[in-house]
Amino acid sequence: EAGVAQSPRYKIIEKRQSVAFWCNPISGHATLYWYQQILGQGPKLLIQFQNNGVVDDSQLPKDRFSAERLKGVDSTLKIQPAKLEDSAVYLCASSRLGQTFYEQYFGPGTRLTVT
Amino acid sequence: AQSVTQPDIHITVSEGASLELRCNYSYGATPYLFWYVQSPGQGLQLLLKYFSGDTLVQGIKGFEAEFKRSQSSFNLRKPSVHWSDAAEYFCAVGAREYGNKLVFGAGTILRVKS
Numbered sequence: 409e410a411g412v413a414q415s416p417r418y419k420i421i422e423k424r425q426s427v428a429f430w431c432n433p434i435s436g437h438a439t440l441y442w443y444q445q446i447l448g449q450g451p452k453l454l455i456q457f458q459n460n461g462v463v464d465d466s467q468l469p470k471d472r473f474s475a476e477r478l479k480g481v482d483s484t485l486k487i488q489p490a491k492l493e494d495s496a497v498y499l500c501a502s503s504r505l506g507q508t509f510y511e512q513y514f515g516p517g518t519r520l521t522v523t
Numbered sequence: 524a525q526s527v528t529q530p531d532i533h534i535t536v537s538e539g540a541s542l543e544l545r546c547n548y549s550y551g552a553t554p555y556l557f558w559y560v561q562s563p564g565q566g567l568q569l570l571l572k573y574f575s576g577d578t579l580v581q582g583i584k585g586f587e588a589e590f591k592r593s594q595s596s597f598n599l600r601k602p603s604v605h606w607s608d609a610a611e612y613f614c615a616v617g618a619r620e621y622g623n624k625l626v627f628g629a630g631t632i633l634r635v636k637s
Contacts, residue, residue: 412566439623450527450613450627451567463622499566509555509574509619514566 410434412515414500420521426488429518432481433502439463440477441512442485443499451499457483458505487520495522525550525616529628536604537636544599544631546614555617556597557625558588562610570612573597584608609635 413432421427433440438459443451454473456464460480468475472491477483487494497519501512526549536542548554555574559567571582578590588599597614611632615625 441624448629450615450629451625452627453624456622456624464624501567503623509617509623511557511569511572512625513569514559516564516566519564 412500412502412513414498414515414518416518417516418519418521420523421490423492423522424489426486427490427520428487429485429498429500429520431483431485431500431515433483433500434513436504437502437513438480438505439503439510440483441501441503442475442483443501445497445499445517447496454485490520490522492522495520525554525618525621525626527614527616527626527628529612529614529631531631532629533632533634535634535636538606539603542599542601542604542608542633544612544614544633546597546599546628547595548597548614548616549595550616550618552618553592555619556588556590557615557617558582558586558597558599559613559615559627560584560610561613561630567613570599604633604635606635606637609633 440457442454445451454468455475457477475485497517499517500515503510503512528547557572558570573590611630613630614628617625
């Protein structure tokens, strides 16, 4: 089965510009996650979708970050305007949904550099 | 809330030597525990997981981990390290009551010397 797809793989922008990342989860996975991984740290959850609804966005900086999953399949994460501290790898993950805890499968990530 | 501590930022071992990476978690009930590996420029790959049952779990690439409730630990081990094991390793904890989200440790970078 195909894994989690993300694009672009790399992006360099200047501060105050906007940027968007795309993620396509594993087919049939109802839950989709966006993580931010700053250099030297573990991934931190930004937002979690269940189908096309938001389950948890408590750590999403909503003044500049937004995300959507309109049809419950692929998702877009946007940053507008970007700050230097947004330089990080943005990881998308997906998992099945059910009564138990399902493992998450990760995409290759998008490395963002803000100059 | 859950939290994870990986006390070692870097570890260097010789090829063929044994390896143990430490992980301590904080969570009131029995957690779901994971070890992921990340090679440079790559996403996270699941090595193994503990949900319940046998406290010694086997994973891919010859790795194993042992869940010790009394010590709140889930240490990762490998009896003989290969040069290709050089990567960053992340321990993570999850819980159903927190919506299936994972909380990650800061990671341990493994260097293998020949």
